[in-house]
Amino acid sequence: MTVKNEVEMVDAPEEEVNFDVYPFLKERQTKAPQQLRQYYVRFEELYDKKLWHQLTVALTAFLAEPESAGHLFPLYENFIRDWKFKMNKLSLVKFLTRASKEAAGPKEALEFLGKQAKGLKATSPDAYVLATMEKASYELAVNDLTACKKDIDECEKILDDLPVTEPVINASFYRVAADYYKAKFAYPQYYHNALLFLSSVSLDELSVAEQQSRAYELAISALLGEGVYNFGELLQHSILDSLKGTPFDWLRQLLLCFNSGDMEAFERISRTPEFVKERFLMEKTPFLRQKLCLMTLIEAVFKRSKESRGRMSFAEISAETKVTLDEVEHLVMKALSLGLIKGKIDEVDQIVAVTWVQPRVLDKSQIGTIRDRLTEWSGKVKSRVVALESEDGAAEMFAQ
Template sequence: MQVDRDVTVYLSATRKSAPAELREYYAAFEELYDKKLYHQLTLEINKFVALPAAAPFLVPLYNEFVSEWQKRMNQLSLVLFVTKASRTIKDPGQSLAFLDIQVERLRELPDERGPFVLATMEAAHIKLVSSDFEGCKKSIEEAGKILAELSAVETVVNASFYRVAADYYKAKALYPLFYHNALLFLSSVSLDDLSSVEKVERAFDLSLSALLGDGLYNFGELLMHPILDSLTNSSSAWLRQLLFAFNSGDNDAFEKISKSGDFLKMPLLVSSMPFLTQKLCLMSLMESVFRRSKEERGRLPFSAIAKDTRVAVNEVEHLVMKALSLGLIRGSIDEIDETVSVTWVQPRVLEMSQIKTIRDRLAEWSGNVKEKVVALEKEGLVDISAAAE
C-alpha cells in the first residue's frame, strides 16, 4: 500500500520546514507508515513527543497524520500523545475539545478502559483549572467507578486519576480526601520524576491536610514517606516538626511551634487553633495510653490523663468519650471513681522514642517472667535446665 497522498504531502512539507533535529523523525514516520509497521511507528512518535522542540508540531501531527491510523496505535500511547499535544493549546476550551475527541471515541471501546480513564482524567484537569468543579467531579466519579472494576491498570492511569482527584479535593478544602488521594498519587510515581519544588509543595500540602483533616489521627504513612524529607532543609521545616509533635502527642513542642513566626504567618492554621488543640489532646491521650502497661491501662485516673493531655480534670470525661466515639480507643469510663479502663488503642506508626518504649516494656516483661520462673524453680515446681534440654 502506498502512503496516502495528503499524508505524504504533509510529512514531506513539514520535514523541510521543521528544525534539523526533527527532520529525521518525519522521514521515519513516512517510511514506517508505508510499511504498516505501526508498533515501530508508535515508538518513534513517543521519542518525538519527548523532544522540547517538537511541542509546536504535536497538534498538526495528530490532525494531519496520527488521526489517520490511530485505531492501530496503542491506545494508551495515543492518549499520552494527545495529552501532551493538548497542553500546547493555549485556549482551555480548545484544549478540552481536543481531548474530548478521545474521551468520546474511547467511551465506545469496552476493551480500552484504562486509556479511557486516562483521557477522562486529563480532560478533568482542564475542567478543574477552568473552575468547572462540577464537571471535574463528574469525571472523577465516572473514572473512579471504572478503576474500581479493573483488576489491573497501568501506573500512569492511576497516577493521573489520583493527581487530578487530589487537586480537586485540595481546591474544595476536603482535607481527608485530598490526603488519601495525594498519597495514592505518590505511590503511583517515582519521586525522581518530581522536581525539587514539586516535592516541597506536595509535602507541604500533605502536612497541612494531615493536621487539618477531620478524622485524620494516624498519619504515619506520611511520616514514613521520603517526600516529607524534602521539607527538612526548606523554609517549611517547622511544619515537619509539627507533624512529629502531633504524632507523639508532644504538647510542649506544639506550644513552642504555634508561637513561632512561621506558624503565625499561616492564617489557616491560626484560625484552626481550637480544632488543632482538640486534635492534639486526643493524640496525647492515645500516646498516654500507649506508654502504659496493660495493668495501668485498666485503671487510668482522670488526674493522670489531665496531666498528660493538658486538659482540666472536669474535661477528661468528655475527651475520653470523644476518643471512644472516633474509634481511637476502646474501653469504659467509671464516673464515680473517675477512672478510665482502656482495652485497645488505635495502632500508629512509631517514632524511635515510641519504639524505645516498647523495647523497655518487653525488657520489663521478660525480666518479670524470668523472676517468676526462678521463683518457681526454687520452690521445686519448675526445672529450667530440663526445660532448656
C-alpha cells in the first residue's frame, strides 16, 4: 500500500451504515420524557419523507430542550448515524459536541470526536475546525498539551484561509486556545485569546459562575502579563461587572488604579488580606510595581499636550511615577525599549522629549482628557482666526 493510499483512507469519511431506525423511534415515542415524545414522532415523519433539512431543524430544536441531556448519545447511535451524511456538517458537529459530553469520560469523548473529525477535513473545513477544537478541549482534559497545541496551530491556519466563519467556530477556537495558554501560565497569550473568546459570544451564554471565573482569570493575566500595558479593552467589557459585590471586587479596583496610574491606590490594595492571599500576585509584587510605574508614565505622557510632552523633566516624572530621581532615567529607558513611548533623553538637562506614545483603548476619564485638549485647541484656532480677521492683528502677526 502506498503512502498516498494510506492518507486517502485516513481522510475518507466513514462508510454509510444502513439499519432500521424505526424500532428505536417507536420505543422513544412511548418511553421518552413527556416533553420529548413529540420530537421522536416528528423525527419519524421527516425521516420517512427524506426531508433532511427539516429534520436537521427539528434536531436543533430538540437540542434546545433541557430534558434532552442524557438522550443525545443514544439518538446519534440509533438514528442520526444512519443519515448524518445528508445533514448540514456544521449542525452535525454542534450535535456531536453536545453528545460527546455524555461519553463515559474525557478519553472516550476524545476518541469519539476525533473519529468524527477525520471525515470532515476535505469536505467542510469550518466544521472540521469546530470538531477538532472541541476534540482539543478533551486533549486538555487528559493533559495532552502537545496534541492540543498541534490542533490549535492546524486550525489557526485553516481559519486564516476561510473568508468568513460562524461565531460558534471562533468561540470554540479562542476558548480552547485560552485554556491551553492558561495551562501553560502564558499570561499575555491567555489574555489575548480570552478577550477574543468573549467577543465571539454573548455573556448570556455564560453562567454567572463562568463569568466570574473568566473575569478573575482575565484580571490576573492582565496584571501579570508581560507586554500587557493597556487594560482599557478589559475595563470596558461588562464581564468585570460580575465581580461587583463578590470577594474579588478588589481585583476590578486594582485594574482601574493600574489603568489610571494610581500608585497610592495600588499600595493601599496591596496591603489588604485579599491581595496577600493571592500567591501569584504576592510573588510578583516587584514586577507589578515596575509595571504600574510604566503605566503611570504612559498616562502622564498621554494627558499632556504635544508641546509639554516634548519637555518633561526628570523631577516631573519622578513626582508622577513615585520613583526616585535617580531611577527616572532607567524607567524611561525601559519604556523606550518596550516600545511604549518614543523619544530622547537629555541626561545633562534631565529632560525627556517624547514624540510618540503607544495607542490605547481609552476609558471615560481618558476620553475626557482628549475632549479638554480638543476644546483648548479649538479655542486657540478660534483666537487666531479672529486675530487674522482684524487688521491690527494681521499687521502684528506679519510684523512677527
